[in-house]
Amino acid sequence: MRPIVSAVRRVGLLSGLVSHTVTLANHPTAPDPTHWVLTLSCPDRPGIVHAVAGLLAEHRGNITESQQFGDELSGLFFMRVQFTASVARDELTTALDALAPRFGLQWTLDVAGRPVRTLVLGSTAAHCLNDLAFRQRSENLPIDIVAVVSNHTVLEPLAQFYGIPFHHVPVTAATKAAAEARLLQLVEELDVELVVLARYMQILSDDLCRELSGRVINIHHSFLPSFKGARPYAQAHDRGVKLIGATAHYVTGDLDEGPIIEQDVERVDHSRGVEDLVALGQDVERRALARAVRWHAEHRVLLDGHRTIVFR
Known part of the structure; x- marks a missing residue:
């Protein structure tokens, strides 16, 4: 009986492996993240960087490059951020439109490296x-x-x-x-x-x-x-x-x-x-x-x- 049990066990394991492989093959793969570049300017005040970084984090964005400058002469704040995110442009633009009035943002969003x-x-x-x-x-x-x-x-x-x-x-x-x-x-x-x-x-x-x-x-x-x-x-x-x-x-x-x-x-x-x-x-x-x-x-x-x- 021992050989029969081993055979059954091997068949069961093989069946489970085949089933798992089929499940993975049929599961839709996550889309590759898009590399975005966001630029913005607004009157300088505390909390701008925190708000922008938080918005990107909420949309599963990963910041790869960030630069900012506050101009004491004009009183304006400038920022450029590159990030990756697997979300649609519309989702990002809707979120940025909602944030803009809070700080008086003027912003642009584009795919990084687009000719x-x-x-x-x-x-x-x-x-x-x-x-x-x-x-x-x-x-x-x-x-x-x-x-x-x-x-x-x-x-x-x-x-x-x-x-x-x-x-x-x-x-x-x-x-x-x-x-x-x-x-x-x-x-x-x-x-x-x-x-x-x-x-x-x-x-x-x-x-x-x-x-x-x-x-x-x-x-x-x-x-x-x-x-x-x-x-x-x-x-x-x-x-x-x-x-x-x-x-x-x-x-x-x-x-x-x-x-x-x-x-x-x-x-x-x-x-x-x-x-x-x-x-x-x-x-x-x-x-x-x-x-x-x-x-x-x-x-x-x-x-x-x-x-x-x-x-x-």
Whole structure:
């Protein structure tokens, strides 16, 4: 009888194992958590971080990165939080909407690393466009360049090389209004979130700047606020500067006065001519612009009046 009992026991154990395996196979797996990035600003007061962290914890969120800053000058508080959570966006937005009135929050929520739909404006200089397109392809720069718009055709072969649609929109004094209307049309049709002026040698109108406020980044080939306007390297050479620089900033109706996102410099001396400064400056320009675009796309830049808070 002992062999029969052992056989029965083995059959029972095997049956239980099969049953357990079937149950696990039929059980729906939990969805992979989404990586979110939350940014917010509000009047500074105690309890903001506690309230935000508590809200995320209530929705099974795990904070992976958190930065905050209280500006004594403006009295505003700024915060950027990355977290993972297996909940729907609607659930999070409903909770944030409910919390916002308590602190006067202005907030944004996005999937971390989502490529930002970007339109690049250029004229004839190719270095900034080429750098952004290359970094998008090779360095996971979180943008999706959906189009290149230019008032010349010089950049068309470069756009074609990277497989980016090219639009030639000439600009003259007589056609400026029509050209900007075409630009806005492309922004709407292509669902553009960010416009980058990659050495686009045209001044945007006040109306266009207001329409795209906070969504346009320009690279100025100088270390603002010095040497504004045209031919800044010639101005810098004339003054015998020892540092040349570039400034990436948001565009406003005031020429070269928008909130600064990033600046970079290169040391020079008296032996450098204007052509040398231009060549060195192009390298500085592309570096500063790429960092500014990355930080914007990663939601690391928050506006604080005419200044920016950059959580690097």
